[in-house]
Amino acid sequence: MRFRVQREVLAEAVAWAARSLPARPPVPVLAGLLVEAGDDGVVLAGFDYEVSARVGVDAEVVEPGRVLVSGRLLADICRSLPQQPVEIATDGAKVVVRCGSARFTLLTLPVDEYPALPVMPTASGSLPGDVFAAAVAQVSLAAGRDDTLPVLTGVRVEIDGEKVVLAATDRYRLAVRELAWTPEEAGLSAVALVPARTLSESARSLQAGEKVVVALATGGTGEGLVGFEGGRRRTTTRLLDGEFPKYQSLLPTSSASVAVVETGPFVDAVKRVSLVAERNTPIRLSFTDGALTLEAGSGEEASASESMDATLEGDDIAIAFNPQYLLDGLQAIDAPYAQLSFTTSTKPAVVTGRATADTEPTGDYRYLLMPVRLSGA
Amino acid sequence: MSRGPRGERITSVGTGPDAGCTVLHVDMDAFYASVALLDRPDLRGTPVVVGGNGTRGVVLSATYEARAYGVRSAMPTSRARRLCPQATFLPPRFDDYARVSAGVMELFRSITPVVEPLSLDEAFLDVSGAVRRLGSPATIAQLLRDRVADEQGITCSVGVAPTKFVAKLASTACKPDGMLVVPRDQVIAFLHPLPVGALWGVGEKTEEALTRLGMRTVGDLAAVPVDTLRRALGPTSGPHLHALAWGHDDRPVVASEPERSTGAEETFARDVDDPAVIHRELLRLSTRTASRLRAAGHAGRTVVLKVRFADFTTITRSKTLRETTDVAQVVYTTARGLYDALGLQRARIRLVGVRVEGLVDADTAPQQLLLDERPAGWRDAERAADRAALRFGADAVRPASLVGEASSTRQPGPHGPSTRTPSNAPSRTPSNAASPAEPAARPPAAPPGHAALDAARGPRTNGRGSSRTGADPRAQRMQIRGAGDS
Numbered sequence: 001m002r003f004r005v006q007r008e009v010l011a012e013a014v015a016w017a018a019r020s021l022p023a024r025p026p027v028p029v030l031a032g033l034l035v036e037a038g039d040d041g042v043v044l045a046g047f048d049y050e051v052s053a054r055v056g057v058d059a060e061v062v063e064p065g066r067v068l069v070s071g072r073l074l075a076d077i078c079r080s081l082p083q084q085p086v087e088i089a090t091d092g093a094k095v096v097v098r099c100g101s102a103r104f105t106l107l108t109l110p111v112d113e114y115p116a117l118p119v120m121p122t123a124s125g126s127l128p129g130d131v132f133a134a135a136v137a138q139v140s141l142a143a144g145r146d147d148t149l150p151v152l153t154g155v156r157v158e159i160d161g162e163k164v165v166l167a168a169t170d171r172y173r174l175a176v177r178e179l180a181w182t183p184e185e186a187g188l189s190a191v192a193l194v195p196a197r198t199l200s201e202s203a204r205s206l207q208a209g210e211k212v213v214v215a216l217a218t219g220g221t222g223e224g225l226v227g228f229e230g231g232r233r234r235t236t237t238r239l240l241d242g243e244f245p246k247y248q249s250l251l252p253t254s255s256a257s258v259a260v261v262e263t264g265p266f267v268d269a270v271k272r273v274s275l276v277a278e279r280n281t282p283i284r285l286s287f288t289d290g291a292l293t294l295e296a297g298s299g300e301e302a303s304a305s306e307s308m309d310a311t312l313e314g315d316d317i318a319i320a321f322n323p324q325y326l327l328d329g330l331q332a333i334d335a336p337y338a339q340l341s342f343t344t345s346t347k348p349a350v351v352t353g354r355a356t357a358d359t360e361p362t363g364d365y366r367y368l369l370m371p372v373r374l375s376g377a
Numbered sequence: 378m379s380r381g382p383r384g385e386r387i388t389s390v391g392t393g394p395d396a397g398c399t400v401l402h403v404d405m406d407a408f409y410a411s412v413a414l415l416d417r418p419d420l421r422g423t424p425v426v427v428g429g430n431g432t433r434g435v436v437l438s439a440t441y442e443a444r445a446y447g448v449r450s451a452m453p454t455s456r457a458r459r460l461c462p463q464a465t466f467l468p469p470r471f472d473d474y475a476r477v478s479a480g481v482m483e484l485f486r487s488i489t490p491v492v493e494p495l496s497l498d499e500a501f502l503d504v505s506g507a508v509r510r511l512g513s514p515a516t517i518a519q520l521l522r523d524r525v526a527d528e529q530g531i532t533c534s535v536g537v538a539p540t541k542f543v544a545k546l547a548s549t550a551c552k553p554d555g556m557l558v559v560p561r562d563q564v565i566a567f568l569h570p571l572p573v574g575a576l577w578g579v580g581e582k583t584e585e586a587l588t589r590l591g592m593r594t595v596g597d598l599a600a601v602p603v604d605t606l607r608r609a610l611g612p613t614s615g616p617h618l619h620a621l622a623w624g625h626d627d628r629p630v631v632a633s634e635p636e637r638s639t640g641a642e643e644t645f646a647r648d649v650d651d652p653a654v655i656h657r658e659l660l661r662l663s664t665r666t667a668s669r670l671r672a673a674g675h676a677g678r679t680v681v682l683k684v685r686f687a688d689f690t691t692i693t694r695s696k697t698l699r700e701t702t703d704v705a706q707v708v709y710t711t712a713r714g715l716y717d718a719l720g721l722q723r724a725r726i727r728l729v730g731v732r733v734e735g736l737v738d739a740d741t742a743p744q745q746l747l748l749d750e751r752p753a754g755w756r757d758a759e760r761a762a763d764r765a766a767l768r769f770g771a772d773a774v775r776p777a778s779l780v781g782e783a784s785s786t787r788q789p790g791p792h793g794p795s796t797r798t799p800s801n802a803p804s805r806t807p808s809n810a811a812s813p814a815e816p817a818a819r820p821p822a823a824p825p826g827h828a829a830l831d832a833a834r835g836p837r838t839n840g841r842g843s844s845r846t847g848a849d850p851r852a853q854r855m856q857i858r859g860a861g862d863s
């Protein structure tokens with residue numbers, strides 16, 4: 001095997017493919033990055049039994065071949081190479097990387113022992129890379145990070161014809177995003193639970209692409225698998241088992257009061273006031289017509305308060321939240337005005353975005369946030 | 378100085394004033410045994426041994442009558458039985474000890490705020506701030522002894538000295554039911570005749586080394602130049618022991634923080650390698666821990682699992698939750714998760730323990746609500762079980778998976794009546810030793826949840842072998858009364 005490739009192209013591709021390599025591989029070959037030179041250039045691939053990543057790059061292939069090298073080492077080397085074309089070639093059981101006057105000799109791993117990468121399922125549909133990345137980011141922030149409840153570490157992806165609904169919850173908040181896409185076949189209907197971390201990483205790395213193809217394989221034989229393809233990058237991940245909580249019933253159908261606040265100043269105020277909120281202490285919000293007062297801390301410790309303009313329809317309400325969860329929601333709505341709907345101070349609040357103070361909320365994203373109960377409440 | 382037949386033990390070395398002797402070391406006499414006698418006055422004056430009964434039970438405490446036969450704490454119960462077959466052997470009742478201890482510590486705190494509990498039955502007090510109000514340290518010590526006897530019905534011994542170290546030696550020297558004042562100018566006269574082993578930090582090994590060098594008493598050690606000690610014992614311990622030998626000990630009495638953790642642990646009668654048994658034990662310990670938390674009005678965020686293997690290797694694993702909890706189900710799920718994450722392949726386990734740390738006041742701590750929280754969740758179920766336990770006994774309601782286990786282990790049989798020995802038996806510390814001041818006013822061990830209402834095995838039919846609540850109706854009354862106190 002022998003090929004020449006641009007340094008940036010190589011470094012970027014290696015870094016991307018190596019990101020799914022396990023830190024402590026269950027078998028040594030999984031620490032390897034597969035390098036395949038063929039007629040279509042060079043393909044780099046990594047796999048850890050859960051996630052696979054595969055990327056094609058343009059290269060001047062002199063001699064085709066297939067080799068497995070330590071992914072971590074190759075990624076470190078590529079990152080540090082000077083800005084000159086790189087030549088990679090096999091030399092017996094070794095691989096030689098040349099760039100300018102730098103020369104590296106790497107050992108190879110037994111390529112025959114490398115497991116077959118999962119086959120990309122048939123495409124289910126597609127959508128623009130930036131839309132996909134934004135929607136996934138809005139939802140995955142609400143996913144659980146605690147492995148004791150594996151189901152909650154996933155994003156539920158529900159496909160219903162031309163509509164996709166993404167949902168995630170960690171039991172403290174629930175984020176739901178609806179978006180349109182282009183299914184491969186009309187009337188397609190499917191549900192899958194995708195690990196949130198891999199999903200958001202994949203979506204982020206594919207956002208530059210004009211089109212991301214989503215390929216879902218659920219049911220049937222074997223375990224569920226989802227693949228994402230954009231540009232020449234392709235990644236697959238195993239789906240999570242288990243049933244995602246039935247969240248529809250959690251979404252309140254009515255509210256006692258609705259507040260509208262300008263998002264930017266609200267976010268700044270929450271950040272300021274919550275500086276005195278020690279770990280696990282809430283930020284307290286009191287809405288009256290025309291004003292919102294934010295408070296945190298207690299008399300015994302540091303405390304802070306701030307007031308700002310807000311409109312309120314319905315009953316006055318005082319409610320407390322974990323400051324970070326509130327911030328997550330306010331930042332995720334990605335809208336100039338935030339609408340907060342309340343039922344009572346112990347029932348979930350719904351955060352949605354408004355384009356202006358007077359327009360109806362944009363209904364495609366909802367962030368449901370459970371309050372903190374204060375002592376004596 | 379007016380009470381008790383052992384009044385003559387209340388002495389002071391020399392006749393100097395006790396001014397400056399502001400450190401008191403108070404040590405309950407044969408604490409567990411004394412508490413046990415509160416319920417069994419008929420056994421007063423007879424040898425009584427409190428200890429675990431299983432094949433691995435050890436003596437936790439013995440009355441002085443039993444000690445006369447050579448029975449000592451931490452000796453295997455089986456050995457104690459051989460030494461003193463006529464003794465009455467009682468199972469430990471940690472809830473009672475915690476309750477009495479809480480009463481004693483509260484009494485201490487009414488005398489001075491500077492109370493440093495060492496365990497359930499021992500504490501240092503700095504009374505320098507109370508002298509003007511209550512009189513000289515010796516007067517305070519006597520007052521304290523009288524009040525402990527009056528209010529709790531047990532005796533204690535008090536060492537009064539200028540330093541912690543001397544106060545501790547003094548209380549040991551005047552045991553039981555005594556008091557010893559060591560004035561500042563008598564410290565050296567008191568210390569120097571003692572064997573070197575009396576010094577803090579001198580264990581068997583060091584004592585051996587010192588004896589080999591010809592130092593048998595504290596006085597011998599004091600006479601050796603500090604440089605020589607440094608060479609013989611190392612750069613830290615040499616000068617340290619030299620200072621102690623001359624009565625120098627500048628550690629202050631530090632008022633302890635309110636308790637920081639609550640937990641329970643269990644030594645198995647035989648090493649266990651069955652994950653199902655471990656899981657069940659974790660559930661039982663979590664249940665006990667959570668009900669203690671609720672009884673004390675606490676909630677904690679960090680769950681700690683402790684596992685001791687057959688070879689005594691001990692590991693702990695902890696997980697900090699996002700929210701504080703006092704719910705047995707949450708503690709259990711977390712502890713079980715930690716245990717499962719160890720990935721043990723039928724390792725033989727000697728002891729497991731569950732502890733909750735990072736305690737806060739449950740009522741004032743803000744509580745992050747859950748989206749899927751049912752109006753009546755686990756917490757409510759467990760609180761209901763607490764109330765049931767108050768009326769019908771600690772085992773009235775408990776997780777169904779513990780019902781069968783309980784019936785098979787609580788009934789004393791001919792061989793190893795119990796797969797359970799008292800918590801922490803080998804170390805003679807009750808499971809909440811880290812928290813001597815726990816106001817365990819309410820009977821804990823009110824298991825939660827999806828409980829089998831276990832009326833048939835209520836307190837009245839419960840075997841006497843139970844280490845938590847006896848069948849003794851008197852014990853029931855006491856617990857209920859205790860609950861009223863909280």
